[in-house]
Amino acid sequence: MTPMARQIVFRQIERPRSKDWHDDLEWFFSSLGIGEGRDVDQVAQWILVTLLAYQISGNGVPVERISRDLDISSSRINHHIRNLVDAGVVYRHKRLIYLRGNSLQSMVQELRKDALRVLDDIEAAAAEIDRSFGVDE
Secondary structure (H helix, E strand, O other): OOOOOOOOOOOOOOOOOOOOHHHHHHHHHHHOOOOOOOOOOOHHHHHHHHHHHHHHHOOOEEHHHHHHHHOOOHHHHHHHHHHHHHHOOEEEEOOEEEEOOOOHHHHHHHHHHHHHHHHHHHHHHHHHHHHHOOOOO
C-alpha cells in the first residue's frame, strides 16, 4: 500500500506594497502554491474565499452551495477540493467542506505543524543514512 502523500508548497514571494485585500489574498495563495498551473480561472482560490466567507457561521459548506455560489459545476468544484484536501488546507466531514483551522491564520499554523513533522521525519532518516555511511554530524 502506498502511503498518503501530501504536498506542502511554500514560496517566498515579495508581499504587495498596496493594502488592497485582493492583492494580499492573491499573494497569500501564490505563496502557498494554490490556484496556479492549470487552474487558470483560479477556482481553488475562489473556493477558499467562499469557505472563508462562510466561516463566520462555523459550519461547513456543501459542495452544492459552493458550486451554486461560484456558478461552477459540482464535478469541477470536487476536483479542486480534492487537491485542496491533498494540500492540507481544507477537509471534508459528512459531505461538508471546512477550511482547516477555521481561519487563514490558523490554517497556516496547521501547515507549519505539518511541515515540521515532515522535516522531523526527513531529518531522522538523514541521520540514519549518515550513520550507515559512517558520517558524523
